[in-house]
Amino acid sequence: MVIYNGRVDPYSPEESRYECLSCGARTDSGGRCENCDSESLVNIAVPRE
Numbered sequence: 001m002v003i004y005n006g007r008v009d010p011y012s013p014e015e016s017r018y019e020c021l022s023c024g025a026r027t028d029s030g031g032r033c034e035n036c037d038s039e040s041l042v043n044i045a046v047p048r049e
């Protein structure tokens, strides 16, 4: 399984990589939560070894 560290992959899979700390909604891009408009999104797709 290939994991791209810290760079934007133009062919990123359709996965939810960010989770909102406020409401728990998930989105595939950082920035604002599309559910509650919070900026408390955290990247949950942290590469592991």
Ligand SMILES: [Zn+2]
Pocket (backbone or CB within 6 Å): 020, 021, 022, 023, 024, 025, 033, 034, 035, 036, 037, 038
């Ligand atoms: Zn939210």
